[in-house]
Amino acid sequence: MNGLIILAALLFWLAAWAVNVRLSKNPDKPGRRIIVPVLFGIAIIVLWEGLVRGLEVKAVLLPPPSAIVVALGDKAGTLWIDFVQTFIKGALTGYAIGCGAAFLTAILIDRSPFLQRGLLPVGNFVAALPIIGMAPILVMWFGFDWQSKAAVVVVMCFFPMLVNTVQGLQQADPMSRDLMRTYGASYWQTLFKLRLPAAGPFIFNGLKICTTLALIGAIVAEFFGSPIKGMGFRISTEVGRLSLDMVWATIVVSALAGTAFYGVVTLLEKAATFWHPSQRR
Amino acid sequence: MSRFLSHALPILTVVALIVGLWYLAAIALNAPWARDQATRAGVDLSASELVADTWSQDKPKLPAPHQIATEIWETTAEKKITSKRSLVYHGWITLSATLLGFVFGAGFGILLAIGIVYNRAMDMSVMPWVIASQAIPILAIAPMIIVVLNAVGLSGLIPKAIISMYLSFFPVVVGMVKGLRSPDAMLIDQMRTYSASPAQTFWKLRFPSSVPYLFTSLKVAVAASLVGAIVGELPTGAVAGLGARLLAGSYYGQTIQIWSALISAAALAACLVGIVGLVERVVNKRMGFAR
Numbered sequence: 001m002n003g004l005i006i007l008a009a010l011l012f013w014l015a016a017w018a019v020n021v022r023l024s025k026n027p028d029k030p031g032r033r034i035i036v037p038v039l040f041g042i043a044i045i046v047l048w049e050g051l052v053r054g055l056e057v058k059a060v061l062l063p064p065p066s067a068i069v070v071a072l073g074d075k076a077g078t079l080w081i082d083f084v085q086t087f088i089k090g091a092l093t094g095y096a097i098g099c100g101a102a103f104l105t106a107i108l109i110d111r112s113p114f115l116q117r118g119l120l121p122v123g124n125f126v127a128a129l130p131i132i133g134m135a136p137i138l139v140m141w142f143g144f145d146w147q148s149k150a151a152v153v154v155v156m157c158f159f160p161m162l163v164n165t166v167q168g169l170q171q172a173d174p175m176s177r178d179l180m181r182t183y184g185a186s187y188w189q190t191l192f193k194l195r196l197p198a199a200g201p202f203i204f205n206g207l208k209i210c211t212t213l214a215l216i217g218a219i220v221a222e223f224f225g226s227p228i229k230g231m232g233f234r235i236s237t238e239v240g241r242l243s244l245d246m247v248w249a250t251i252v253v254s255a256l257a258g259t260a261f262y263g264v265v266t267l268l269e270k271a272a273t274f275w276h277p278s279q280r281r
Numbered sequence: 282m283s284r285f286l287s288h289a290l291p292i293l294t295v296v297a298l299i300v301g302l303w304y305l306a307a308i309a310l311n312a313p314w315a316r317d318q319a320t321r322a323g324v325d326l327s328a329s330e331l332v333a334d335t336w337s338q339d340k341p342k343l344p345a346p347h348q349i350a351t352e353i354w355e356t357t358a359e360k361k362i363t364s365k366r367s368l369v370y371h372g373w374i375t376l377s378a379t380l381l382g383f384v385f386g387a388g389f390g391i392l393l394a395i396g397i398v399y400n401r402a403m404d405m406s407v408m409p410w411v412i413a414s415q416a417i418p419i420l421a422i423a424p425m426i427i428v429v430l431n432a433v434g435l436s437g438l439i440p441k442a443i444i445s446m447y448l449s450f451f452p453v454v455v456g457m458v459k460g461l462r463s464p465d466a467m468l469i470d471q472m473r474t475y476s477a478s479p480a481q482t483f484w485k486l487r488f489p490s491s492v493p494y495l496f497t498s499l500k501v502a503v504a505a506s507l508v509g510a511i512v513g514e515l516p517t518g519a520v521a522g523l524g525a526r527l528l529a530g531s532y533y534g535q536t537i538q539i540w541s542a543l544i545s546a547a548a549l550a551a552c553l554v555g556i557v558g559l560v561e562r563v564v565n566k567r568m569g570f571a572r
Binding site: 005019020021023024025027032033036038039040041060062114115116117118119121122125126129130132133134135136137139140141213215216220223224225231232235236239240242244247248250251254255259262266 | 287291292293294295296299310342382401402404405406407408409410413415417418419420421422424425428429433477506507511512515518523524527528529530531534536539540542545547549550565
């Protein structure tokens with residue numbers, strides 16, 4: 001019986017792969033770019049379910065996808081509370097403060113080329129550091145609740161955003177700047193009408209990088225101490241209780257939240273920098 | 282000299298500024314405790330005594346840079362490397378997991394990228410998931426991987442290396458796919474007119490032109506790999522490694538220990554990225570990419 005389940009799962013996977021190979025011969029037909037990856041994803045899930053059931057893998061090692069879906073439905077209330085605590089309160093607040101502060105700092109620095117030359121290498125250096133290690137310190141400073149998580153996110157988002165914005169503000173080419181000067185434009189007019197729009201792609205690049213950092217920061221900061229809610233708290237405690245279906249359910253929620261967050265910023269980017277070559281089709 | 286002035290001086294100024302701000306912040310954050318202690322002992326603190334106290338507390342809210350420097354010196358140079366209190370010992374444990382994970386992650390990343398570039402079905406099925414996975418907080422899975430691998434009998438280096446591998450894998454795939462596709466259609470057509478085999482096209486055209494992209498993503502990957510190793514050390518309950526030092530420090534309120542672990546992790550990251558950058562420069566020069 002178990003052998004049959006494994007065989008069926010493997011056959012389904014092979015069949016899906018064969019269909020994908022056929023479908024991808026004409027990648028330009030409408031819908032193909034969506035159908036193929038979706039089919040691949042479904043095939044992986046079926047294979048996972050089949051192997052876990054067929055080989056009788058213990059639920060404490062790897063729960064089947066169906067159990068994860070059940071957990072998603074049963075514990076929806078808890079998952080929602082965790083989501084609000086970690087994503088809305090921790091990640092989003094920190095993201096807004098961190099990116100906003102970095103943006104304003106970049107505009108301030110922009111007036112001094114000396115500071116720019118000093119800050120760009122330092123910022124690049126800091127952006128590569130394991131800043132997540134600041135988490136225990138910030139938890140100590142700001143307490144266990146979401147404020148400390150937001151603080152971690154602020155620190156994590158600040159430098160990538162700063163470096164990108166500073167680079168972006170240098171993008172307007174000298175010709176256009178000279179043109180603004182011949183118009184007698186003030187510093188602020190040049191900033192708002194020429195340089196900020198020209199910096200758009202870089203600013204959005206920073207914003208997109210920070211979406212992932214924000215979620216990671218908020219979740220990992222909870223490993224160092226949190227109230228009894230939050231996605232990081234849920235993952236670390238449910239792992240301890242060996243209820244892995246709940247852990248996976250939380251991971252699914254965080255993955256969906258992360259993708260949606262990234263997607264929203266990408267949509268904003270499309271709306272704001274529609275003129276840039278990278279957005280044209 | 283003018284080169285020094287235009288490059289190093291601004292950086293040094295900014296660093297000096299940060300250190301200065303740090304000392305000021307240390308005064309501001311540690312002063313309440315110092316004042317509290319003084320009132321309890323019934324002593325009046327003069328301003329200079331207050332400042333001196335805020336820079337030399339045992340468990341300050343924010344240790345001053347020189348306190349961290351002393352702690353790092355004591356735990357690296359003055360302890361035996363085998364001692365459990367030596368930062369070199371903990372750093373090595375983290376570093377070995379980082380390197381193992383980095384090598385495997387980069388290797389698998391390159392292989393998958395080759396598969397994606399040469400097989401259209403794979404490109405269309407896998408690539409969207411690789412891109413989507415960039416938006417997922419992968420680190421959240423770390424504790425689960427550790428515990429599950431522990432349950433099947435794997436512990437110590439391997440689980441951490443797997444997390445590192447996982448984190449360094451994605452930047453390499455994305456960068457490598459971009460790199461392998463970077464030769465333009467003209468060049469590929471040219472290879473075809475030479476009647477080059479696919480293998481020849483790969484080794485003589487695609488692979489060499491992907492090298493600059495590879496190194497850019499390797500730098501991201503090695504930094505991510507270190508983060509993975511550090512976070513991987515958290516759920517096992519502070520046994521060994523820089524992550525364990527962080528966690529133990531936060532349990533016992535040893536802020537100086539946390540900061541010294543943090544600074545060493547930062548230095549380690551800087552060294553790793555620097556080494557990759559150095560290799561990049563040498564390779565690019567040999568291959569003629571350098572301008």
